Amino acid sequence: MADGLGWGEGTAHPDEDALVAHLAALVDGPAPGVLRGIGDDAALIAPDLVWTVDTQVEGSHFRRDWSSPADVGWKALAVNLSDLAAMGAQPVAALVSAIVPDGDASDLEPIYAGLGACARTYGCAVVGGDVASGPGLALSIGVLGRIAAPPPGRDGARPGDVIAVTGALGESAAGLAALRDPALQGLGGVEGCIAHLRRPHPRLAEGAVLARVAHALMDVSDGLARDLPRIARRSGVAITADLDTLPVHVPVRDVAHRLGVEPGVLAATGGEDYELVVAIDPADVAGCGVPLTVIGEVLAGAAGVVWRGTGAEAGLAGWDHLARRAPNP
Amino acid sequence: MADGLGWGEGTAHPDEDALVAHLAALVDGPAPGVLRGIGDDAALIAPDLVWTVDTQVEGSHFRRDWSSPADVGWKALAVNLSDLAAMGAQPVAALVSAIVPDGDASDLEPIYAGLGACARTYGCAVVGGDVASGPGLALSIGVLGRIAAPPPGRDGARPGDVIAVTGALGESAAGLAALRDPALQGLGGVEGCIAHLRRPHPRLAEGAVLARVAHALMDVSDGLARDLPRIARRSGVAITADLDTLPVHVPVRDVAHRLGVEPGVLAATGGEDYELVVAIDPADVAGCGVPLTVIGEVLAGAAGVVWRGTGAEAGLAGWDHLARRAPNP
Numbered sequence: 106m107a108d109g110l111g112w113g114e115g116t117a118h119p120d121e122d123a124l125v126a127h128l129a130a131l132v133d134g135p136a137p138g139v140l141r142g143i144g145d146d147a148a149l150i151a152p153d154l155v156w157t158v159d160t161q162v163e164g165s166h167f168r169r170d171w172s173s174p175a176d177v178g179w180k181a182l183a184v185n186l187s188d189l190a191a192m193g194a195q196p197v198a199a200l201v202s203a204i205v206p207d208g209d210a211s212d213l214e215p216i217y218a219g220l221g222a223c224a225r226t227y228g229c230a231v232v233g234g235d236v237a238s239g240p241g242l243a244l245s246i247g248v249l250g251r252i253a254a255p256p257p258g259r260d261g262a263r264p265g266d267v268i269a270v271t272g273a274l275g276e277s278a279a280g281l282a283a284l285r286d287p288a289l290q291g292l293g294g295v296e297g298c299i300a301h302l303r304r305p306h307p308r309l310a311e312g313a314v315l316a317r318v319a320h321a322l323m324d325v326s327d328g329l330a331r332d333l334p335r336i337a338r339r340s341g342v343a344i345t346a347d348l349d350t351l352p353v354h355v356p357v358r359d360v361a362h363r364l365g366v367e368p369g370v371l372a373a374t375g376g377e378d379y380e381l382v383v384a385i386d387p388a389d390v391a392g393c394g395v396p397l398t399v400i401g402e403v404l405a406g407a408a409g410v411v412w413r414g415t416g417a418e419a420g421l422a423g424w425d426h427l428a429r430r431a432p433n434p
Numbered sequence: 435m436a437d438g439l440g441w442g443e444g445t446a447h448p449d450e451d452a453l454v455a456h457l458a459a460l461v462d463g464p465a466p467g468v469l470r471g472i473g474d475d476a477a478l479i480a481p482d483l484v485w486t487v488d489t490q491v492e493g494s495h496f497r498r499d500w501s502s503p504a505d506v507g508w509k510a511l512a513v514n515l516s517d518l519a520a521m522g523a524q525p526v527a528a529l530v531s532a533i534v535p536d537g538d539a540s541d542l543e544p545i546y547a548g549l550g551a552c553a554r555t556y557g558c559a560v561v562g563g564d565v566a567s568g569p570g571l572a573l574s575i576g577v578l579g580r581i582a583a584p585p586p587g588r589d590g591a592r593p594g595d596v597i598a599v600t601g602a603l604g605e606s607a608a609g610l611a612a613l614r615d616p617a618l619q620g621l622g623g624v625e626g627c628i629a630h631l632r633r634p635h636p637r638l639a640e641g642a643v644l645a646r647v648a649h650a651l652m653d654v655s656d657g658l659a660r661d662l663p664r665i666a667r668r669s670g671v672a673i674t675a676d677l678d679t680l681p682v683h684v685p686v687r688d689v690a691h692r693l694g695v696e697p698g699v700l701a702a703t704g705g706e707d708y709e710l711v712v713a714i715d716p717a718d719v720a721g722c723g724v725p726l727t728v729i730g731e732v733l734a735g736a737a738g739v740v741w742r743g744t745g746a747e748a749g750l751a752g753w754d755h756l757a758r759r760a761p762n763p
Contacts, residue, residue, distance in 0.1 A: 198479055200487045217457045221461035231461035247485075249479060
């Protein structure tokens with residue numbers, strides 16, 4: 106679960122917002138016991154329980170010549186755990202729905218080996234699932250997580266906050282570029298970018314800490330250029346952000362230069378970062394216990410994001426799974 | 435979630451049991467807070483919370499010339515609610531993962547209309563989900579349900595119990611046969627069978643009652659011929675059942691005769707009944723508050739099911755989604 110309105114992680118349907126609003130109305134009904142539904146990275150099912158789902162489809166989200174089945178299994182769970190991190194939750198359990206091509210279940214063993222490795226790494230039980238036959242390989246994983254307190258969500262950013270991110274951005278985008286163009290694989294450190302694309306590490310520990318201090322919190326799965334406007338819209342605030350302040354490692358900068366793209370643009374639009382972005386009181390940044398890089402600020406004004414810095418004038422576009430396009434190809 | 439071991443509702447992989455045991459070992463890990471995992475119709479996540487998932491794939495589970503998109507949406511949720519019924523649970527919430535063919539989301543509106551109708555009928559909130567692009571249409575729905583007490587599960591059948599079922603069997607099988615052969619659609623009452631195939635009604639009210647008195651409880655999704663052995667194996671008991679005692683409505687009997695199949699065989703093997711089957715003390719059958727038909731008994735002996743009655747000598751085979759076969763074609 107993922108998109109700004111809770112539908113369509115990584116999907117960029119042209120009328121997605123309208124589609125989402127329409128679908129939500131169609132399924133509107135009684136919700137006894139549901140505390141917070143569509144709108145954040147996960148639904149709040151009970152005071153201490155959040156729930157999310159995410160699907161990885163061959164051809165849209167992964168290619169078998171670029172990721173091993175074990176990588177696919179790892180990532181299918183990890184991207185869900187990233188949604189839990191965005192709620193400040195710790196993993197409880199996962200249910201796995203697999204669709205295998207034409208009934209051929211032979212890839213499930215290595216897929217589950219990778220999935221199990223991720224589950225053990227992050228302390229998530231796998232409690233069951235189902236296997237169905239279909240035209241292509243797909244993994245849909247639902248996860249439940251436990252929270253200690255109501256998470257900030259996406260709607261709490263307020264004027265005076267700063268926008269900050271964990272870790273660094275653009276690794277997966279650089280890794281994807283290197284898989285597309287093997288000539289880039291000779292650049293120092295690019296193998297780490299490829300590893301990040303194949304096996305992202307959800308920021309669960311950081312999310313648990315940030316959920317206690319941040320005013321708004323989400324994970325960066327579609328790229329800041331698409332994810333930051335979701336905070337702005339949900340919170341009803343203006344956000345200014347600076348491409349030149351985005352945390353970018355050397356191999357990402359090098360890949361960007363070889364692609365003829367500004368590093369900040371690659372970092373903002375690449376997607377699949379699985380870092381966390383927060384709106385937070387500037388006084389809490391240094392002492393919150395999680396290393397953060399401030400990349401913008403929250404202002405009163407029309408809800409939306411204004412990008413500054415090198416490359417911003419050309420406009421930014423995010424990752425687009427639904428159209429099977431990749432950024433900056 | 436569904437199969438005898440919690441993997442593969444409606445899938446009949448030739449080595450499914452071995453596959454399942456193998457996959458379960460691969461994902462084995464810490465399960466803090468999980469009370470009961472793989473093995474029943476749903477996992478027990480907290481003392482009052484159960485969780486299940488089921489996937490419907492175009493071509494394997496439905497055909498668009500036989501079911502409208504609204505039917506597909508209804509059924510995708512209903513089959514999950516049937517798993518909740520088997521745990522004696524009441525629906526709390528659903529998360530919907532949709533894969534749409536090549537990014538074409540145009541069918542999602544009618545699908546969600548049907549899904550929403552089912553959700554409202556049974557009091558289940560839809561709290562979010564995701565949409566991805568893939569080679570074909572698929573819906574994977576996870577549901578959470580609330581229980582008042584630990585459900586019987588599949589492992590509680592004991593010698594001296596009788597085996598009993600709710601409602602009637604074979605409706606969906608007869609409906610499928612009539613969709614395949616329009617000549618059968620002239621038989622009286624067959625339209626009701628087709629409606630049952632397209633929009634099954636989960637036995638939620640019955641499940642809540644039976645969970646309090648039955649020793650073992652599950653839903654009949656793959657046909658009694660496949661589902662009853664799951665109770666026998668998990669409970670370590672022998673079960674004898676009689677094809678001639680299965681509750682069968684007139685149109686099912688008529689379709690069976692036209693197909694040259696014994697009605698009891700069609701009823702036992704057809705699948706998609708979404709009735710409940712219980713092992714229960716014979717003294718509790720009459721007064722339990724749910725109309726039941728006794729169709730067998732539980733004995734001490736080698737774990738397994740012995741079928742008696744007309745047609746039993748020829749052997750029985752269940753529904754097989756993974757191989758895309760249908761019973762008695």
